[in-house]
Amino acid sequence: MSGSSEREELDVTPEEREALRYLGTAPEPAPGVGARDRARASFLTGAPDSIVVPIPSRKSLLRRFAPLAAAAAIAGLALWGTIPTDVWTVVDSAGDVAFAGRPASAGADFTSGVVETGPDAWMEARLGDRLRIYIRPDSRVSLPRGPGRWFGRRRTLHVATGEMLASSGHRPLPFTLGIDTSVATADILGTTFAVRRNDLGTCICLLEGAVNVHCDQGEISLPVRQRLQVYEDGRKPELQNLDPRELAMLERLYAAETSEATP
Amino acid sequence: MTRESDGPPPAKEGLDRETLCRVRDREPAAMNRFFDAYFDRVHAYVTRLLRDATLAEDLTQDAFVRMHGALDRLDPDRDPSPWVFTVVTNTVRDYWRSRLHRTNGMNVSLDDAWDVAANSEQSSPERDLLRKEAAAEVREALGRLSPADREILLLRSFQNLRTAEVEEILGISADAVRQRYSRAIKRLGVAYRELHGRNQVSA
Numbered sequence: 001m002s003g004s005s006e007r008e009e010l011d012v013t014p015e016e017r018e019a020l021r022y023l024g025t026a027p028e029p030a031p032g033v034g035a036r037d038r039a040r041a042s043f044l045t046g047a048p049d050s051i052v053v054p055i056p057s058r059k060s061l062l063r064r065f066a067p068l069a070a071a072a073a074i075a076g077l078a079l080w081g082t083i084p085t086d087v088w089t090v091v092d093s094a095g096d097v098a099f100a101g102r103p104a105s106a107g108a109d110f111t112s113g114v115v116e117t118g119p120d121a122w123m124e125a126r127l128g129d130r131l132r133i134y135i136r137p138d139s140r141v142s143l144p145r146g147p148g149r150w151f152g153r154r155r156t157l158h159v160a161t162g163e164m165l166a167s168s169g170h171r172p173l174p175f176t177l178g179i180d181t182s183v184a185t186a187d188i189l190g191t192t193f194a195v196r197r198n199d200l201g202t203c204i205c206l207l208e209g210a211v212n213v214h215c216d217q218g219e220i221s222l223p224v225r226q227r228l229q230v231y232e233d234g235r236k237p238e239l240q241n242l243d244p245r246e247l248a249m250l251e252r253l254y255a256a257e258t259s260e261a262t263p
Numbered sequence: 264m265t266r267e268s269d270g271p272p273p274a275k276e277g278l279d280r281e282t283l284c285r286v287r288d289r290e291p292a293a294m295n296r297f298f299d300a301y302f303d304r305v306h307a308y309v310t311r312l313l314r315d316a317t318l319a320e321d322l323t324q325d326a327f328v329r330m331h332g333a334l335d336r337l338d339p340d341r342d343p344s345p346w347v348f349t350v351v352t353n354t355v356r357d358y359w360r361s362r363l364h365r366t367n368g369m370n371v372s373l374d375d376a377w378d379v380a381a382n383s384e385q386s387s388p389e390r391d392l393l394r395k396e397a398a399a400e401v402r403e404a405l406g407r408l409s410p411a412d413r414e415i416l417l418l419r420s421f422q423n424l425r426t427a428e429v430e431e432i433l434g435i436s437a438d439a440v441r442q443r444y445s446r447a448i449k450r451l452g453v454a455y456r457e458l459h460g461r462n463q464v465s466a
């Protein structure tokens with residue numbers, strides 16, 4: 001046999017040769033009764049009968065499914081992390097106010113949408129317990145979805161017309177709020193500020209916190225208790241002190257947020 | 264040294280190319296012939312690997328189920344032995360890797376599947392006894408080896424498969440086959456020597 005011929009090449013001792021001889025010549029063990037027939041039936045049909053099915057070990061199962069499980073977990077976490085943790089809740093309103101095309105009545109919840117206030121109308125709303133806003137008459141403001149748990153931590157609202165005041169009380173915002181107007185954008189880190197569109201352009205008022213304004217003239221860090229007027233005609237933005245009305249409104253909003261009482 | 268042929272080997276076990284084609288097409292009559300040609304060899308190989316007769320029967324059956332499923336890969340132009348023992352070896356390896364194997368424990372029982380029957384009418388009682396004792400010692404020595412050593416010894420020495428065939432079954436190079444086989448023989452020899460020397464009155 002070719003197998004034994006190949007074996008001749010090996011350097012084997014007499015004992016090893018003897019062991020191999022017995023290994024090669026030992027009679028074959030006889031199968032039990034029925035074993036042959038069961039195996040034949042299984043071979044012909046491809047169907048197992050009562051057979052031992054190797055059960056993959058936990059380790060091999062883990063190894064096999066770990067990448068898939070990890071990917072699913074990451075995807076799930078990412079998805080969960082993007083789900084908004086808060087919604088806009090209307091605290092109070094008066095007059096003709098619509099939020100996402102629906103009447104903005106007190107207690108109503110909205111995920112996001114455009115707020116439109118008619119003449120003599122206003123709306124106050126909260127984003128969870130993070131931010132309180134006050135939208136004055138004749139305003140059109142787009143409110144974004146709330147920030148996600150880990151992702152989507154920057155949200156931008158648009159002030160098309162009118163005025164919006166906002167306050168996170170004495171706490172900085174836990175996310176970055178961007179303000180977008182036609183002539184300027186601002187990054188709001190908190191806490192109490194106002195954005196007003198007027199005939200001249202956009203006015204951003206800050207009572208407390210930090211606001212960075214970006215405009216054609218560059219980036220300006222707004223000092224507290226001051227306002228920045230950004231002009232549509234391209235004039236250089238002007239820093240001014242808050243006027244009494246603005247100060248009063250912002251302080252009232254700040255007080256409302258910190259005491260959880262409506263103005 | 265015997266030179267291994269480059270072309271397809273002559274038909275083994277009475278299975279010519281036409282029969283193997285019909286086996287691959289799952290024709291019952293051809294499959295029966297194929298089964299009869301290989302069952303005893305497969306069963307003996309599995310029994311010696313596992314050293315448990317009941318388990319060997321079950322895994323032999325499992326191996327034939329797998330062969331049924333893999334018939335599309337049977338090449339009628341080649342000796343089917345490497346293909347058969349590849350399926351069988353993988354079946355046993357899957358069992359070794361399984362939790363069931365660890366639950367049962369390794370080398371559960373020294374089964375009497377390797378009992379040496381009286382060889383021939385012309386043998387003497389003394390010769391039969393010596394053969395029986397030697398065979399038992401070799402069996403026990405084999406049981407002391409690792410599954411990998413047992414595997415290669417049984418494929419090369421018991422099944423008398425060529426290096427190229429074992430290479431294909433185990434998925435290793437020809438040099439690795441020779442190396443592993445050589446080492447396995449040495450280890451078998453050491454184990455056999457210990458057992459044989461212990462049973463001898465004088466060394």
